[in-house]
Amino acid sequence: MPTYKYPRPVVAVDCVVFGWNESGLHVLLVKREKDPFAGKWSLPGGFVKENEKTGETAERVLKTKGGLKNVFFEQLYTFSNTDRDPRGWIISVAHYALVGLTTEMQEQQKETAGSDWVHVHALPRLAFDHREIIDTAVVRLKNKVRYAPIGFELLPDKFTMRQLQQLYEDILDTTIDKRNFQKKLAGMKLLRATGQKQQGVAHKPAQLFCFDDKKYKELGKKGFHFEL
Amino acid sequence: MPTYKYPRPVVAVDCVVFGWNESGLHVLLVKREKDPFAGKWSLPGGFVKENEKTGETAERVLKTKGGLKNVFFEQLYTFSNTDRDPRGWIISVAHYALVGLTTEMQEQQKETAGSDWVHVHALPRLAFDHREIIDTAVVRLKNKVRYAPIGFELLPDKFTMRQLQQLYEDILDTTIDKRNFQKKLAGMKLLRATGQKQQGVAHKPAQLFCFDDKKYKELGKKGFHFEL
DNA sequence: CCACTTTGTGTAGAAAATACACGAAGTGGC
DNA sequence: GCCACTTCGTGTATTTTCTACACAAAGTGG
Numbered sequence: 332m333p334t335y336k337y338p339r340p341v342v343a344v345d346c347v348v349f350g351w352n353e354s355g356l357h358v359l360l361v362k363r364e365k366d367p368f369a370g371k372w373s374l375p376g377g378f379v380k381e382n383e384k385t386g387e388t389a390e391r392v393l394k395t396k397g398g399l400k401n402v403f404f405e406q407l408y409t410f411s412n413t414d415r416d417p418r419g420w421i422i423s424v425a426h427y428a429l430v431g432l433t434t435e436m437q438e439q440q441k442e443t444a445g446s447d448w449v450h451v452h453a454l455p456r457l458a459f460d461h462r463e464i465i466d467t468a469v470v471r472l473k474n475k476v477r478y479a480p481i482g483f484e485l486l487p488d489k490f491t492m493r494q495l496q497q498l499y500e501d502i503l504d505t506t507i508d509k510r511n512f513q514k515k516l517a518g519m520k521l522l523r524a525t526g527q528k529q530q531g532v533a534h535k536p537a538q539l540f541c542f543d544d545k546k547y548k549e550l551g552k553k554g555f556h557f558e559l
Numbered sequence: 560m561p562t563y564k565y566p567r568p569v570v571a572v573d574c575v576v577f578g579w580n581e582s583g584l585h586v587l588l589v590k591r592e593k594d595p596f597a598g599k600w601s602l603p604g605g606f607v608k609e610n611e612k613t614g615e616t617a618e619r620v621l622k623t624k625g626g627l628k629n630v631f632f633e634q635l636y637t638f639s640n641t642d643r644d645p646r647g648w649i650i651s652v653a654h655y656a657l658v659g660l661t662t663e664m665q666e667q668q669k670e671t672a673g674s675d676w677v678h679v680h681a682l683p684r685l686a687f688d689h690r691e692i693i694d695t696a697v698v699r700l701k702n703k704v705r706y707a708p709i710g711f712e713l714l715p716d717k718f719t720m721r722q723l724q725q726l727y728e729d730i731l732d733t734t735i736d737k738r739n740f741q742k743k744l745a746g747m748k749l750l751r752a753t754g755q756k757q758q759g760v761a762h763k764p765a766q767l768f769c770f771d772d773k774k775y776k777e778l779g780k781k782g783f784h785f786e787l
Numbered sequence: 788c789c790a791c792t793t794t795g796t797g798t799a800g801a802a803a804a805t806a807c808a809c810g811a812a813g814t815g816g817c
Numbered sequence: 818g819c820c821a822c823t824t825c826g827t828g829t830a831t832t833t834t835c836t837a838c839a840c841a842a843a844g845t846g847g
Contacts, residue, residue: 384639418560424637424639511835536844737826741826762814762822
């Protein structure tokens with residue numbers, strides 16, 4: 332744009348990566364190496380490059396800072412307070428991502444020394460306006476999980492009804508009646524029983540289900556609307 | 560940010576301004592004077608200035624291009640396709656706004672020659688990716704109007720039940736039973752009867768109501784959740 | 788084989804959503 | 818002045834959805 336002579340902002344992408352396991356909902360944080368805020372925890376992020384759209388920047392950040400590929404993510408909000416970064420005029424197009432947290436992933440991050448999964452209710456002080464970004468993402472997640480089937484992105488491919496219910500209880504911060512919950516989910520016909528059962532638990536093992544993506548898309552065309 | 564040596568995008572704000580009256584839901588369009596797309600219809604927009612956050616840019620655009628002050632608006636989505644503007648790398652932080660359309664406003668825009676209120680179902684071909692932006696805004700409006708009391712922003716301060724219902728029917732593209740609708744709204748206790756009646760209509764005049772913002776905020780604190 | 792934990796399942800009552808019709812109020816035309 | 822026309826304002830019965838609640842069966846660990 333040769334005729335545009337005014338100052339331009341730097342544009343960055345920050346990612347709120349949510350990971351869930353049975354001990355709760357977590358966020359991936361990375362420790363800053365450089366100033367400003369050297370040594371402080373922050374969200375994984377990076378600058379948008381030329382010939383890259385912000386979604387591609389987010390993919391790149393997820394891969395390089397979190398080792399994550401092919402995970403669900405979505406644009407969240409664009410933060411543009413002029414004083415949000417002491418280095419100057421930096422606008423951040425925040426995204427959020429959802430992944431199932433495995434114990435391997437948690438240990439891997441610990442080895443990386445400089446990144447960690449932190450429980451959403453135990454966040455440390457964060458660099459920049461990253462706390463505000465996380466709060467915004469939590470609100471979005473709470474709302475969206477009720478009218479879109481994105482909760483499944485936080486679970487392993489095969490999961491028990493109990494895990495699904497616990498997930499919803501964690502996110503929505505409520506308790507749900509087991510029978511009513513199962514009735515509702517059964518009514519939607521979005522879960523497919525795998526026939527497999529939980530292994531290595533000291534009690535009656537639960538069936539494993541998976542989310543039926545094809546079915547969801549079919550039903551979507553017929554005007555079906557997920558709601559919990 | 561002195562250490563950042565890479566190319567930077569230009570950042571713009573485009574606004575989808577929705578205006579409703581009894582003939583339907585409209586969008587404010589402006590005719591482009593300059594190339595690219597000279598003579599084509601487009602959304603009102605502008606570049607983000609230094610020391611300005613995108614919300615402030617939106618306010619400025621609404622005022623200068625639409626003559627609108629103190630209207631409801633909200634960030635929508637950030638569009639960053641690298642080929643969205645032939646002039647170069649321009650990212651747009653789209654916003655949407657809601658206003659009640661009066662006949663004066665419509666005539667005023669016609670005089671301005673170069674801007675017009677167009678029915679959402681009769682949009683012309685638009686410059687850039689502005690059609691995609693409008694489509695995104697319509698989806699957002701359809702969703703949000705159901706779980707947040709933003710529909711009132713599209714009505715005059717005092718309105719009849721019928722207008723409110725028609726508004727919802729227009730946006731959600733359904734028909735609603737009059738008695739059930741009124742029962743539901745009455746149950747929420749968010750409407751205050753003004754005691755006034757419609758004037759100059761050739762039939763039994765309807766009561767005029769207004770939205771009780773204070774009440775809504777009070778109820779919000781008590782965990783009330785608007786839903787239609 | 789006993790103790791422990793978690794699974795899997797049905798029903799009755801309460802609350803909410805839906806479907807539906809007619810007399811009353813006001814204007815405009817004759 | 819009165820008739821035609823249009824829209825307002827209101828209640829009830831039926832169906833559907835939501836909620837609350839308990840116990841036998843499956844499997845592990847000691």
